[in-house]
Amino acid sequence: MVMDRDISELRQEYARSGLHESDLDPDPVEQFRAWLSDAFDANLVEPNAMTLATATSDGIPSARIVLLRGFDERGFCFYTNYEGRKGGELSSNPRAALVFYWGALERQVRIEGGVSRLSEEESGEYFASRPRGSRIGAWVSEQSELLEKREALEERVEELEREYADGEIPRPHFWGGFRVEPERVEFWQGRESRLHDRLLYERGGDGWGIVRLQP
Secondary structure (H helix, E strand, O other): OOHHHHHHHHOOOOOOOOOOOHHHOOOOOHHHHHHHHHHHHOOOOOEEEEEEEEEEEOOOEEEEEEEOOOOEEEEEEEEEEEEOHHHHHHOOOOOEEEEEEEHHHHHEEEEEEEOOOOOOOOHHHHHHHHHHHHHHHHHHOOOOOOOOOHHHHHHHHHHHHHHOOOOOOOOOEEEEEEEEEEEEEEEEEEEEHHHOOEEEEEEOEEEEEEEEOOO
């Protein structure tokens, strides 16, 4: 059993080189692309995993891990059930924060901004690329609702596998993508003695400004 004193004594010293303004691309999306590429090259498990934080219209927060499924100058995309908890919160309060943490590289990226739904075409194209089991799963799960027993879920899977045995599985109307449109993007590099480097891009006018934050 892990005791509280064990947690309080945990220490990780950061030893990699620092992050300087001259290292950064002027575009945060391109800088993110470079860091994500480093995470892939390091053979990290699911380097596209990110914490997604949302909140209700009255400010009650929640967070969970989801997978980044695409990004470009417009923003960062993921897919979900629109009728689940996160989908409902994003519909009523269309703002979100994302955090990528790559511990082996002593790096994290924080992204904040408004949220919009992807087009029907974008969501349909991605849904068609998913494994068959994942497409069945999107139909089966009433995401975030109570489930009396696991067997009910598995029975529904079997029913749908029979129903779509000889045909394509259409995208559910309640399933699709969201895009987080970045307004603030922070790149964090671990440094010795907890004096970490934090460089923040902030959108202003037609471009991005870069400032350094205290650790």
